[in-house]
Amino acid sequence: MPRERLSVVVTRRLPEPVETRLSELFDVQLRPDDAPMTRSELASAMRGADVLVPTVTDTIDAALLAQAGERLKLIANYGAGVDHIDVATARQRGVLVSNTPGVLTDDTADMAMALILSVVRRIPEGLAVMQKGDWDGWAPTALLGGRIAGRRLGILGMGRIGQAVARRASAFGMQVHYHNRRRLRSEVERDLEATYWESLDQMVARMDVISINCPSTPSTFHLMNARRLKLLKPGAVIVNTSRGEVIDEHALTRMLRAGEIAGAGLDVYEHGTDINPRLRELSNVVLLPHMGSATVEGRDEMGEKVIINIKTFEDGHRPPDQVVPSML
Structure with a gap:
């Protein structure tokens, strides 16, 4: 009997090839529009998902992590910077954090x-x-x-x-x-x-x-x-x-x-x-409006890193781009 697919929630619209691949591999909930999630929407997503895929526009602090459900085990950030995520609190709650370094x-x-x-x-x-x-x-x-x-x-x-x-x-x-x-x-x-x-x-x-x-x-x-x-x-x-x-x-x-x-x-x-x-x-x-990473190639490669991190986690291994507090 095939195992149940991971539940993944994506907080923003991502490039079409990335969304397509996520949909093929996981039970994914995509964002219907490109507006950032509200705080209550983020809390709801974190209560029901195994994996959250946020971006730099999502502030995931200790108070929000306190509302996460038992299922949430990985925050696979779409981006290299993780200053918007309370990595130490996530770790204390048994939630891994990964990012997408190098591609940008x-x-x-x-x-x-x-x-x-x-x-x-x-x-x-x-x-x-x-x-x-x-x-x-x-x-x-x-x-x-x-x-x-x-x-x-x-x-x-x-x-x-x-x-x-x-x-x-x-x-x-x-x-x-x-x-x-x-x-x-x-x-x-x-x-x-x-x-x-x-x-x-x-x-x-x-x-x-x-x-x-x-x-x-x-x-x-x-x-x-x-x-x-x-x-x-x-x-x-x-x-x-x-x-x-x-x-x-x-x-x-x-x-x-x-x-x-x-x-x-x-x-x-x-x-x-x-x-x-x-x-x-x-x-x-x-x-400029935060355009430093705004290339088609870069954004697609970010998505590939996110997928690799989630897939590796699903297979029972440490995500290759896991972030730990000592790195910050």
Whole structure:
């Protein structure tokens, strides 16, 4: 007699190939529209499912986990970041957590470089002129940006994505510097031609461009706070494709408005979709709607990882991408 299929609840619409494969393998409940689940809907899903497949838009905290049913044994997150999930409480309740690391490295690094180029070369300002129909021809001093070759790039967080940014920046002729919780092995540093700074303050004060590539943890919350942002050179640019909470957004907005920082490129925000309206008004700021991982290939590969994690769990083994509190 065939065993009963796992009950899987997916909280958001996923790419069609991913949903089709999930439906073939499991007893899956798909989302009829792309609106995030309400808290009560999440609680209901967690009471009746064996596996929950959430995304970054679902906050799964201790209070919500307390409402989970006895069946829930795996939270197979669709995404690499798990700061929206209380992993420690889940573990205490016997619920495993998995994620999808690695597949978005190149996509996110590409976006970091795109933001650097966009801000330094003033691409959105040029685009706005063309869209308004205000361009009346080339001029020697119009929309002068800067050359990125030779500039010092300070990477905050030198994991997979940070290293991918370093390789791209080197190809553009930038000088690569980095600060990380742990220093890279000497052979990796040589390969990346990267200079390590033990002091984040000292690195920040000397860079032309800062790229935020560290995860969101209690220790990285407002790592770029008002005091540290004031260390930046007036001509410096900061880009963030990681997590919005790493930067004090209000302090950044004040400094950009005052001309104390030359520009910023942001794909993530401290308060989600609630973005400081003054930040939106600035011409030296490029704002994107969390597009760092938005490639067809990346999203399909995320789904494949989710499926592998669930299938491995169903077969009685540890999911290959299991997350434990000591990793955070």
